[in-house]
Amino acid sequence: MLLIDCPYCGPRDEAxxxxxxxxxxxxxxxxxxxxxxxxxxxxxxxxxxxxxxxERWVHSAGCRRWFNMVRDTLSHxxxxxxxxxxxxxxxxxxxxxxxxxxxxxxxEAASKPQAKRGR
Amino acid sequence: MASSELDRGIKGLAGRAKRYSVFALARNASRYHQGWQQAWxxxxxxxxxxxIIIGGGGHGLATAxxxxxxxxxxxxxxxxxxxxxxxxxxxxxxxIRSNYLWDExxxxxxxxxxxxxxxxxxxxxxxxxxQRGVLTIAHSxxxxxxxxxxxxxxxxxxxxxxxxxxxxxxxxxxxxxxxQTIRYPVMGGFLQKRGGTARHDAVAWxxxxxxxxxxxxxxxxxxxxxxxxRGRQIVGVETSKGFIGxxxxxxxxxxxxxxxxxxxxLRLPIASRPxxxxxxxxxxxxxxxxxxxxxxxxxxSQSDKGEMVxxxxxxxxxxxxxxxxxxxxxxxLAAAVELFPVLSRLRMLRHWGGIVDTCPDASPxxxxxxxxxxxxxxxxxxxxxxxxxxxxxxxxxxxxxxAPNRIxxxxxxxxxxxxFLIDEHGAAGVAH
Numbered sequence: 001m002l003l004i005d006c007p008y009c010g011p012r013d014e015a016x017x018x019x020x021x022x023x024x025x026x027x028x029x030x031x032x033x034x035x036x037x038x039x040x041x042x043x044x045x046x047x048x049x050x051x052x053x054x055e056r057w058v059h060s061a062g063c064r065r066w067f068n069m070v071r072d073t074l075s076h077x078x079x080x081x082x083x084x085x086x087x088x089x090x091x092x093x094x095x096x097x098x099x100x101x102x103x104x105x106x107x108e109a110a111s112k113p114q115a116k117r118g119r
Numbered sequence: 120m121a122s123s124e125l126d127r128g129i130k131g132l133a134g135r136a137k138r139y140s141v142f143a144l145a146r147n148a149s150r151y152h153q154g155w156q157q158a159w160x161x162x163x164x165x166x167x168x169x170x171i172i173i174g175g176g177g178h179g180l181a182t183a184x185x186x187x188x189x190x191x192x193x194x195x196x197x198x199x200x201x202x203x204x205x206x207x208x209x210x211x212x213x214x215i216r217s218n219y220l221w222d223e224x225x226x227x228x229x230x231x232x233x234x235x236x237x238x239x240x241x242x243x244x245x246x247x248x249x250q251r252g253v254l255t256i257a258h259s260x261x262x263x264x265x266x267x268x269x270x271x272x273x274x275x276x277x278x279x280x281x282x283x284x285x286x287x288x289x290x291x292x293x294x295x296x297x298x299q300t301i302r303y304p305v306m307g308g309f310l311q312k313r314g315g316t317a318r319h320d321a322v323a324w325x326x327x328x329x330x331x332x333x334x335x336x337x338x339x340x341x342x343x344x345x346x347x348x349r350g351r352q353i354v355g356v357e358t359s360k361g362f363i364g365x366x367x368x369x370x371x372x373x374x375x376x377x378x379x380x381x382x383x384x385l386r387l388p389i390a391s392r393p394x395x396x397x398x399x400x401x402x403x404x405x406x407x408x409x410x411x412x413x414x415x416x417x418x419x420s421q422s423d424k425g426e427m428v429x430x431x432x433x434x435x436x437x438x439x440x441x442x443x444x445x446x447x448x449x450x451x452l453a454a455a456v457e458l459f460p461v462l463s464r465l466r467m468l469r470h471w472g473g474i475v476d477t478c479p480d481a482s483p484x485x486x487x488x489x490x491x492x493x494x495x496x497x498x499x500x501x502x503x504x505x506x507x508x509x510x511x512x513x514x515x516x517x518x519x520x521x522a523p524n525r526i527x528x529x530x531x532x533x534x535x536x537x538x539f540l541i542d543e544h545g546a547a548g549v550a551h
Contacts, residue, residue: 001444001445001446002444014444014446015446018435019435019436021390036536036537037536040535040536040538041386043535044479044535045386045387045388045535046377046388046389046390047377048377048387048389048437049377049381050377050391050439053437055436055437071436073391073437073440074438074439075440076438076440101381101386
């Protein structure tokens with residue numbers, strides 16, 4: 001049973017939360033056309049590691065706000081909780097973010113507005 | 120239609136193993152049971168094989184068996200990181216049925232059902248297949264209408280499905296509570312009479328013994344740590360016992376499919392979740408069918424030992440821990456006690472979890488990959504056990520011909536690019 005430290009409400013039982021799956025899946029913008037296979041990777045394909053994983057959670061029975069989490073999917077250790085819209089700050093969290101196959105994919109590159117791509 | 124689509128292979132054992140029979144039992148009993156043969160060899164890996172199957176569960180062992188018995192491909196190894204059948208095959212609630220909505224699903228689950236119906240004879244192993252019926256309950260007007268639609272679709276595919284009202288359900292299941300004032304009242308249900316259960320461990324052991332009998336090497340306690348390629352061609356697997364060469368590799372590792380896929384740079388749409396189950400203390404027979412309930416997220420049957428076997432939906436976050444957390448069984452048991460008040464004093468004896476590979480459309484993946492000679496069979500989620508013979512049979516066909524047959528074709532990985540998903544979220548009657 002997880003004890004989750006909601007950034008807004010404090011430590012609460014797992015039963016008060018819902019899990020939103022893999023975090024940091026950025027939607028490709030319409031202005032940046034990509035192939036069906038690349039779009040399918042955004043829509044359906046998932047990182048599913050046995051180990052550290054970046055996920056989204058929502059405190060559905062409490063403040064109902066979303067936040068991100070780095071959690072080990074084998075030991076269930078919660079390594080870091082960080083705000084929605086930001087990236088992990090811990091060393092292990094940064095590693096978990098970087099180890100995700102989605103980094104550097106065409107679909108992820110296509111999620112940035114034209115002017116920013118390639119930087 | 121390829122002839123191997125209907126070919127169930129060699130009936131009974133063909134190799135060195137001594138057949139099981141009532142005569143063998145009597146002979147061995149008179150010798151104090153010291154004459155029984157080991158059911159399979161504990162093989163050490165050869166340097167290479169024609170086909171390596173990664174994953175020694177029901178699906179993997181069935182694949183190896185059908186490669187040998189249908190296609191004559193016997194230079195095969197099954198590589199299992201733990202003990203055979205110790206993964207999801209040993210952790211499910213043993214339910215078997217083929218009453219799914221879509222035509223593509225009807226094809227594969229009914230193919231499995233027809234293989235189940237002769238499997239003990241095919242394998243010369245009593246898998247305790249019991250067609251005691253599977254009844255799915257509707258708890259609202261909406262569920263009644265949805266159920267009616269499903270039943271018609273199922274029957275149009277030639278598969279048995281009958282609608283029952285509350286009184287008929289009460290006659291069929293005496294311990295059920297059909298009071299219409301409870302939170303989730305029983306408003307009706309649909310029954311597949313040919314559905315039922317089988318002894319999960321026996322399925323693994325039966326396939327293992329029959330495959331070994333035909334020359335398949337079963338290598339346990341051997342973990343695959345890498346998939347070796349030369350260009351776009353698979354050449355073998357790195358394991359804890361060294362490199363083993365192979366012309367073809369089939370991955371059948373359920374909850375660990377993404378771990379294997381990552382080794383080949385392959386991406387899957389799978390999320391690995393815990394699926395929990397529990398058994399009660401053994402009691403006298405009180406339930407002679409299988410009950411599933413959508414709304415209350417529960418399924419229940421009674422084993423031949425007398426234990427009530429209960430299961431529910433998946434836990435809501437990814438895990439490889441082979442355990443889930445308490446709210447899931449708690450909600451399931453609350454609903455179970457309301458539907459079957461006689462359970463309220465029962466003590467639960469054992470509780471465990473598996474790692475299920477859930478897919479976005481709750482349908483499996485049976486597919487070639489971008490790497491020549493590498494095939495994946497995964498994504499069965501919470502509904503893999505019932506498909507065991509069909510999955511193995513069809514995957515063996517895919518590997519043998521390097522092309523999917525009519526049954527496997529819709530389940531290619533490519534559907535997540537084309538959008539031709541086969542949405543069976545409603546099928547299990549519980550949340551995926």
